[in-house]
Amino acid sequence: MSALTLESVSVSRGAGPVISDVTLTVESGSVTALVGPNGAGKTSLLESISGVIGTSAGSINLDGKPIGKLSRVRRARAGIVHIEQGRAVFPSLTVLENLRLTARSQREVDEAIALFPELEKRIASATGLLSGGEQQMVVLARAFASKPRFLLIDEMSLGLAPVVFMRLLPIVDRLRENGVGVLLVEQFTHLALSIARDALVVASGRVTYQGPAAELQNSPEILRHAYLGTPPPPRETA
């Protein structure tokens, strides 16, 4: 079992700390939802994992080996792929050309198309002509074509209606079934929790909940306290 682990990670930017003391394990073939209020530090945490920004304390490990000092490119080569906010496609290139940009071989392109049959009929279209949801699908397919071991997805739903975003969730689940470990930052909390096994809530840079996604999904009170950063209600005993 492959794992991406963070041990007591802290991140500072600008005026001071934005992430404090986060410990987390994402296993291959699992989805972890990372949720929390605006400005909580979710994007900063993803950026520190992929190497966009540095950490101020703690360690980031891939299968037990520290990767926190590696460049962004080397982390990507090791299999940590970060889908940043916004739809980063080349709109004037066709879907196929966008896939070829990250795939290392035609086989990887074919595998991506096989996993995303929805894109097959649009393969020769300019990507900019696709709907927002379809373009996000191209982003996911392109990420898959780059053979990720761990995928960090930052607000894939940005600019999409919930109903469109809901159509992308089974695709994330398909990636998971293919062994990818997914860390999913999402503003549509309940939709993210619905496909996640584990959940992490951060508020003001600190972890306020860590546990099964189903528990958060089923307990609005626990979720509310986690977002507010206040102590959770006592667990009911049988």
Ligand SMILES: Nc1ncnc2c1ncn2[C@@H]1O[C@H](COP(=O)(O)OP(=O)(O)OP(=O)(O)O)[C@@H](O)[C@H]1O
């Ligand atoms: N480039 C930057 N320079 C300085 N401070 C930044 C920068 N980017 C973000 N911050 C600050 O870091 C804190 C965490 O921001 P971050 O974007 O990580 O939160 P977030 O949980 O992803 O928020 P949102 O859900 O609104 O996207 C905020 O206080 C933000 O103002």
